Amino acid sequence: MKKKQLLLIMCTLFASVACSAQSDEDKPYVTKNFTSASLKELTVETSGGSISVTGGQSGGFKVEMYVRPNNNWNGKKELSKEEVEDRLEDYDILIGTEGDRVVATAKRKNNVKWNNDKNVSIGFKVFTPRNVATNLKTSGGSIKIASLTGEQNFTTSGGSLKIDDLDGMIQGRTSGGSINVTNCRNDINLHTSGGSIKAEALKGKIELKTSGGSIELNSLDGEIEAHTSGGSVRGDNIRGALNAGTSGGSVRLANVSGSLKANTSAGSIEVELKSLGKYVELSSSAGSVRVTMPLDKGVDLNLKGNRVSIPLKNFDGEAEKDFVRGKMNGGGVPVTLSASSGSVYVNQ
Structure with a gap:
């Protein structure tokens, strides 16, 4: 059985760890330090x-707890120490260790009814070594996570995700906010139900999904999935294999090198391909498809739309006003372009 060292921080004990009422939201209500070299995981809820x-710190873990106004504390901008302690009696607060894991949690007691006049927002800032795995969860705020190596899992029901400099298995979810992710590597899986996604300088296996916003991609390299049900997809400087789609906007991609699949149900597609990968598949149900791409390599063309326009050289196949099917330069990479309600333009 794991040795447990769980430290329950009760309101009556806060004075022993240098707590004070907060008149400045950047001042922690309580701070705890954990220096054991065996600590490799973090759980915050x-x-x-x-x-x-924030990882990359020397000297172990530092946990800071913040108590901030919620609904302006019924018209008051700040509370006295006694008033804060009175409100914290409605919560179970735990800051401590369990085996090789640091634990920081703040949960409303089950028998306490919701009271806006006494409600507070309890947040945590944690500073850790670089090689730490995390499990983070909040139902009412944002999550910021940076400079860590290992498996990272984080979820919020009501805020945004800001992610920077992570290396490992990365899985993040939000039901009510945007996602901003930069400088991450390895296996990246991020979803939001209610916001946009901005991704920059990522490398590896990447999955980005949103049900209610746009997606912006910059300097990505790897196997990439990017899908939205309610916005546009924009991208620049992308290498590897990209599968992008939207049900509610356009697709605009520049400086793409590699395999590409993209579709939209409610807009047009514009793509600049610097070099071809294994395939090109682009389709629009409600707009045109316009592509700039190298035509000096062997390709198998399957193009269709209300009108199809492409400069054909060394071509063997069929070419009509609304379709082109055949091989250029002896054939090779399959290129499939389709516009159900618009035209297809290649190098035009």
Whole structure:
């Protein structure tokens, strides 16, 4: 059985760890340090505040807990120490260790009814070594996570995700905010149900999905999935294999090198391909498809739309106003372009 060292931080004990009432939201209400070299994991959970985790620190873990106004504390901008302690009696707060894991949690007690006049937002900032795995969860705030190596899992029901400099298995979810991710590597899986996604300088296996916003991709390299049900897809400087789609906007991609599949149900597609990969598949149900691409290599063409326009050289096949099927330069990479309600333009 794992040795447990769980430290329950009760309101009556806060004075022993240098707590004070907060007149400045950047001042932690309580701070705890954990220096054991055996600590390799972090669990943080709060029901009403934000979470920030920053790795790359020397000297172990530092956990800071913040108590901030929620609904302006019934008209008051700040509370006295006694008033804060009174409100914290409605919560179970835990800051401690369990085996090789640091734990920081703040949960409303099950028998306490919701009271806007006494409600507070409890957030955590944690500073850790680089090689730390995390499990983070909040139902009412944002999550910021940076400078870590390992498996990272984080979820919020009501805030945004800001992610930077992670290396490993990365899985993040938000039901009500945007995602901003930069400088990450390895296996990246990020979903939001209610916001946009901005991704830059990522490398590896990448999956980005949103049900309610646009997607912006810059300097990505790897096996990439990017899909939205409610916005546009924009991208620049992408290498590898990209599968992008939207049900509610256009697709605009520049400086793409590699395999490409993209589709839209409610807009047009414009793509600049610098070099071809294994395939090109582009389709639009409600707009045109316009592509700039190298035509000096062997390709198998399957193009169709209300009108199809492409400069044909060394071509063997059929070419009509609304379709082109055949081989250029002896055939090779399959190129399939389709516009159900628009035209197809290649190098035009």
